[in-house]
Amino acid sequence: MRFGAPHRHYRLTDSTNARARALVEAGAPRGTVVTAGEQTAGRGRQGRSWSAPPGKALLYSAVLRPLDERHLLLPLAVPIAVCEAAELLQPGIECRIKWPNDVWLDERKLAGVLIEAKPQDGWAVIGVGLNLSIAPNEFPPDLRETAASLFGSGKGSRGKDRRSLPAVAPPTLPPTPLTAARSLSRHLARWVEADRDEILAAWRSRDALRGREISWRNGSGLADGIDDSGDLLVLGAGGERFVLGAGEVHLRL
Numbered sequence: 001m002r003f004g005a006p007h008r009h010y011r012l013t014d015s016t017n018a019r020a021r022a023l024v025e026a027g028a029p030r031g032t033v034v035t036a037g038e039q040t041a042g043r044g045r046q047g048r049s050w051s052a053p054p055g056k057a058l059l060y061s062a063v064l065r066p067l068d069e070r071h072l073l074l075p076l077a078v079p080i081a082v083c084e085a086a087e088l089l090q091p092g093i094e095c096r097i098k099w100p101n102d103v104w105l106d107e108r109k110l111a112g113v114l115i116e117a118k119p120q121d122g123w124a125v126i127g128v129g130l131n132l133s134i135a136p137n138e139f140p141p142d143l144r145e146t147a148a149s150l151f152g153s154g155k156g157s158r159g160k161d162r163r164s165l166p167a168v169a170p171p172t173l174p175p176t177p178l179t180a181a182r183s184l185s186r187h188l189a190r191w192v193e194a195d196r197d198e199i200l201a202a203w204r205s206r207d208a209l210r211g212r213e214i215s216w217r218n219g220s221g222l223a224d225g226i227d228d229s230g231d232l233l234v235l236g237a238g239g240e241r242f243v244l245g246a247g248e249v250h251l252r253l
């Protein structure tokens with residue numbers, strides 16, 4: 001399949017996910033993509049909001065329909081596609097995934113994924129916010145220590161992997177949101193149709209939490225990878241095993 005035809009871009013809108021949902025409910029075809037330069041009501045996971053300075057992030061929503069059993073692992077497939085797109089846009093970086101689908105660069109959040117689906121009507125909207133060229137002081141104060149940007153955030157764009165590039169490598173320019181959208185569309189098209197084993201293997205190879213101490217409202221332990229349905233496995237201090245579902249818990253590190 002292909003994402004990006006049709007492609008609707010808004011200079012300013014409330015939320016690309018909200019626009020994509022309205023389009024899909026009005027019959028928009030699979031592959032429809034909505035992007036925006038700026039959102040006034042960007043949505044994040046677990047009821048949070050999502051904001052970014054105008055023109056400095058990819059704000060992207062794509063329509064996937066119809067849904068079938070291959071899409072059960074969609075929440076794992078999407079961040080893999082985001083990692084691959086980001087790594088092509090900024091050669092030399094390596095992205096990891098913080099369960100279930102945050103994309104991390106150098107231990108900071110580079111991108112978030114919000115999938116809104118109506119399985120009974122056979123569609124999903126895949127929302128991605130990817131920080132492209134946000135300077136550290138442009139993030140809200142509470143995110144300054146934990147957010148990354150592909151370009152413009154001192155840490156994210158100059159991590160250890162980048163330093164290992166040859167000294168002659170030309171400086172890369174920040175991609176425009178349109179370039180980033182095209183790249184993401186290509187990688188998404190591949191990963192939404194990938195088979196389970198491939199998705200699980202790729203996700204596990206980018207697992208940022210494995211072996212780390214994590215806690216949530218009702219417990220804590222060592223992250224121990226994901227099971228084949230994408231739930232997080234955790235090993236408690238007394239040897240007990242926990243299985244956490246993505247919708248249920250908010251992790252602390």
Ligand code: BTN
Binds near residue numbers: 016
């Ligand atoms: C998260 O909480 O990590 C998910 C954030 C997802 C944000 C993106 S920005 C484009 C799309 N439109 C929205 O309203 N949300 C998603």
